[in-house]
Amino acid sequence: MFKKYLALDVGDVxxxxxxxxxxxxxxxxxxxxxxxxxxxxxxxxxxxRQENTKSIVVGIPKSLDGQEKRQAEKVREFIEKLNKSIEGLEIIEIDERLSTISAERMLNETTNKDARGKRKVVDKIAAAIILQTYLDMKK
Known part of the structure; x- marks a missing residue:
């Protein structure tokens, strides 16, 4: 049986x-x-509910040297809220180092959107990079 996943790139805004x-x-x-x-x-x-999944991959931000900073704590606080709100939820944490930078580069190479337009899509592309990284690791 196949398994569907959601992925989150959690930021403050x-x-x-x-x-x-x-x-x-x-x-x-x-x-x-x-x-x-x-x-x-x-x-x-x-x-x-819409995507019929109970598995979420969440990017944990780390610095280049692998250290977790305050943003990682904020992401884990959000994960805790999810755990309390969604019964039977499986949360998989994955190192998301450079996912947003990769998403921004991809956007810069493939589109002429202005900074405001890019802000509207960069986070979901970063989430897709996080998820694809996890899916590739599973293979």
Missing amino acids: RIGVARSDAMGMFAHPLEVIDRTKTKAVKRVQELC
């Missing part, structure tokens, strides 16, 4: 979301949750 295909092989950018306008945990719950 936005959360990038990606999903896997039905076979759990490929990651696709899904949406960006604006944390200033949306109850993020509730939206993730809705997405889990």
Whole structure:
């Protein structure tokens, strides 16, 4: 049986979301949750229901030397809220070093969007990079 996943790139202002295909092989950018306008945990719950998944891959930010800083603590606080809100949720943490930088480079090479336009999509592309990294590691 195949397993579907969601992935989250959790930031202070936005959360990038990606999903896997039905076979759990490929990651696709899904949406960006604006944390200033949306109850993020509730939206993730809705997405889990819509996408029929109980498995979420969450990027844990680390510095280049592998150290976890304050942002990693904030991400883990968000993970704790998810765990309390979604029964039976499997959360897989993965090192997300450079995922946003990779997403920004990809956007710079493939589009002429201005900085504001890129901000609207970079987080969901970063989430897709996080998820694809995990899916590739599983193979």
